[in-house]
Amino acid sequence: MTLKHLQHDIPDIVIGRLPIYLRALQHLAQEGKELTNSDELGKHLGISSAQIRKDLSLFGGFGKQGAGYRIQYLQNKLYEVLNLQKEWEIALIGAGDLGRAVAHYKGFKERGFKISCIFDNDPHKVNQNIDGIPIQPMENVATAIPQYAIKIAMIAVPATVAQEVADLLVAVGIRAILNYAPINLETPDGVFVQYIDPVTHLQRMTYYL
Amino acid sequence: MTLKHLQHDIPDIVIGRLPIYLRALQHLAQEGKELTNSDELGKHLGISSAQIRKDLSLFGGFGKQGAGYRIQYLQNKLYEVLNLQKEWEIALIGAGDLGRAVAHYKGFKERGFKISCIFDNDPHKVNQNIDGIPIQPMENVATAIPQYAIKIAMIAVPATVAQEVADLLVAVGIRAILNYAPINLETPDGVFVQYIDPVTHLQRMTYYL
DNA sequence: TAGATTGTTAATCGATTAACAATC
DNA sequence: TAGATTGTTAATCGATTAACAATC
Structure with a gap:
């Protein structure tokens, strides 16, 4: 599953939410969690689970049906999307x-x-x-x-x-x-x-x- | 022209723009201007003039057709709407x-x-x-x-x-x-x-x- | 009055949500 | 396999814009 880089298709409002997702993931990682799902993330952020899934799916499939999202993996992907891999x-x-x-x-x-x-x-x-x-x-x-x-x-x-x-x-x-x-x-x-x-x-x- | 206080009709996204309008008005006031209009404000803020007129009209008529908005008056009205009249x-x-x-x-x-x-x-x-x-x-x-x-x-x-x-x-x-x-x-x-x-x-x- | 700009309506555009087939 | 949750489509909802009658 590769990153979709049809960058101009992505609404800026979605880009604006990605750093928020990243912040929530960091928090979950610090609690020692390895796996999360759109429902848990949504509750954390006061955002609907559908929106989170839709936002993330714009960049390719970062989750697994039945399981959810691996936190570490999703963090890495979002860093990649947002160009945060270097200082x-x-x-x-x-x-x-x-x-x-x-x-x-x-x-x-x-x-x-x-x-x-x-x-x-x-x-x-x-x-x-x-x-x-x-x-x-x-x-x-x-x-x-x-x-x-x-x-x-x-x-x-x-x-x-x-x-x-x-x-x-x-x-x-x-x-x-x-x-x-x-x-x-x-x-x-x-x-x-x-x-x-x-x-x-x-x-x-x-x-x- | 009294303030409409059907507060629950007002979308939060509009409330979020009012402080920005206020900031622009302050700037214009400092330049010594007394009058402005939705077009000038919009250019300043990168917002369409229609949106500014629509936002402001939700609270009552703050402008005058043919003339625009008196800066001081509009500032006062926005202070009133946002409850900023006291410290x-x-x-x-x-x-x-x-x-x-x-x-x-x-x-x-x-x-x-x-x-x-x-x-x-x-x-x-x-x-x-x-x-x-x-x-x-x-x-x-x-x-x-x-x-x-x-x-x-x-x-x-x-x-x-x-x-x-x-x-x-x-x-x-x-x-x-x-x-x-x-x-x-x-x-x-x-x-x-x-x-x-x-x-x-x-x-x-x-x-x- | 003539000119200008508001206030407002209707049309468009875009974002969110609901629902479910796909699939792990 | 059965259960769970994603990815995605279609429907809904809300926000923005265009246009113009009202009016200063």
Whole structure:
């Protein structure tokens, strides 16, 4: 059973669920389980079992009728689908409060993403380091990012300059941006942006309170 | 034109977009604009103008034909819809690396959310403080949260204990949880959970790289 | 009034679910 | 084999878009 790589058939909303499945599988693996099924996964995630089976079947048959899914095997397949088999290097832009917090977060390294360079335009911060990673001046972006072929960046600068920074990053070859600034970014086709704005999540819940 | 409060007619996916609209409006207001329209907003956000008009019209008529939307007025109405007219108090659970980072983030206060108490089970951390907010022992959760009628909590503890913490929070009256631990939480009906897991966003983008 | 943009309806599109044959 | 659960199809459900009458 080979991976179907008719990638353009796969809705983005399905891709968005795969990391969630992966997280649930990790959890089950830590409990010492080797086998699971769409029903168990669904209960865990509050998603219907039919949806899980349908999502997974888009990439080929990862399960066995009558048995379910081997956790380890399914994890490996999802890593493969999501291109997570190698560690990705990330550039972090901004070394203020927010950037420092992002840089200190251990979850990136633990789950396959390594912050390999940090940039800031404040001369006082340049040549300091965060957990051993030196803070470089913004001028270095144009050389360092292509040099190490870094494709992913995180933006942790004030909202007022986030678009400008994004434009620069796109110009030097960045293809995926995780934006912590509370502002929408415009990027050309083929450059992907995801947003981390905890306040919008809170505002979504207060509606119901 | 009064607010329609047939709240159960409103799809959650629409509620989820309102904070994004609010963010765009704030941006336009800062540029000194007083008036906007569904087309301008849509271009800003990469959303169709029809969708914006439809979403907003679910709550009553906020615009004027031929003119568009008055930014200030629309902001106020959205604040009203989302219950953002008063500052909300939040409890933060966990004062490790992640909890500290969350506590330091200035965006909450700036946008109407105040972290008013912090809890941790590490005796070494208790009685220290973060930006002037004392770290209390976990035993205090049961008294402090009802005392101040806090309805929103943020979880920044290790994934292994996050469910346990969530159960406790629900038991003492918390109705909305922003969960930073990379694990799905199960909560009873009427308790809302949102997730902040930057790694899942990165994993979603690597698919396309 | 003429021009512009909303609010709303109807049509389209896409995602979820139910059900079951296939098969381990 | 009998039992269980997948993979997949068809039906349902819900969300988005197109279009335009209403109206500022």
